[in-house]
Amino acid sequence: MPDQPGLAEEMGLDLFDIGPLRELYRPMRNAGWELRIIESAPCRGYWSGVLLAQDIVILTRGEDTWMSLTPVEFESQILGVEAARGHVAVMGLGMGWVAAETALRDEVDRVTIVERDPDIIAMHAELDLFARLPGGVGSKVEIVESDAFDWVPDAPVDLLMPDIWLPLVGEDRLPDVHRMQDKVGASAIYFWGQELEIARHAAASGCRFDWAGVLETVRGFDLPVLIPDTEDYPGKIRTAASQWMRERWFAPGHIAILEGAPVF
Structure with a gap:
């Protein structure tokens, strides 16, 4: 090696x-x-x-x-993981990394993973990831075979973490999260790519990527979107947007909102 x-x-x-x-x-x-x-x-x-x-x-x-x-x-998921507590519902099994990291948190009592594809569930049965987590925390995890848009929890959900999409950003993101939340009724939501969704809507409405602009934009989502308790969150949004959205998702007049953001 x-x-x-x-x-x-x-x-x-x-x-x-x-x-x-x-x-x-x-x-x-x-x-x-x-x-x-x-x-x-x-x-x-x-x-x-x-x-x-x-x-x-x-x-x-x-x-x-x-x-x-x-x-x-890692970076597009970890802020949600670090804020997780109580009963967490993860929409989409994937590699199971988010659910595993969430289960490792002392503040988390239960992790329900909702996955509709029996083949990826079968792969995880062979991989046996959750049973091999340290300290037996995998016992917190339950995989439910169901569609993310159909699943109704049997107990209150403290954090909904949807990640069912292939691209990092897409116009279907907010409507999809609304459909899930209508069934789940979670106290808080952290969805994959939410920073780019905040950026997209903030730019379209002329909001800057400061705290005031972020909070105003999220209020318009009409969802209990979790805003991570990190001082530089608006800066993270601005940088992520400059790296992943500039050419495809921002109209020319919107790019000015990214002024000062580093581009790698």
Whole structure:
């Protein structure tokens, strides 16, 4: 195996490591799904720029990559994980990383994963990820085979974490979250790519990416969207938007709102 720290130094990049859960994954296949491992590759983060990721686990189906243990996946999910408590509902099983990290939190009592594809559920039965979590916290996790738009919880949900989409940003995001929330009635929601959705709507309405603009934009969602308790959250939104949305999602008149945001 290459000397990863040495390679990172040679490339002038910081080294990214997803953490100890990486060791619980192995290459495997089930039906159209496949878990593969790549030794190392430069990967752009959600807001951190390019890092050298090592031992990258990738979940694919056909030509599509559905999830990967890379900087963008980590950064676009971790703020929701860090805010999780009580009963958490995760829409979409994927690699199970978000649910596993959430179950490891002392503040979390229960994690319900809603997944409609029996093939990915079967892969996880073979992988046995949750049973191998430290401290027996995997006992908090339950996988329910159901559609995210149909599932109704049997107990109040403190945090809804939807992640059922292939692209990082899309115009269907808010309508989809509303459909889920109508059935779930969660106290709070953190959905994958919400920073880019905030950016898209803020730019369209002329709001700047400061705290006032973020809060005004989120109020317009008419959803209990969780705003992470981090001082630089508006800055993270601005940087993520500049890295992932500039050409495709912003009209020319909207790009000025990103002035001062670093572009990697």
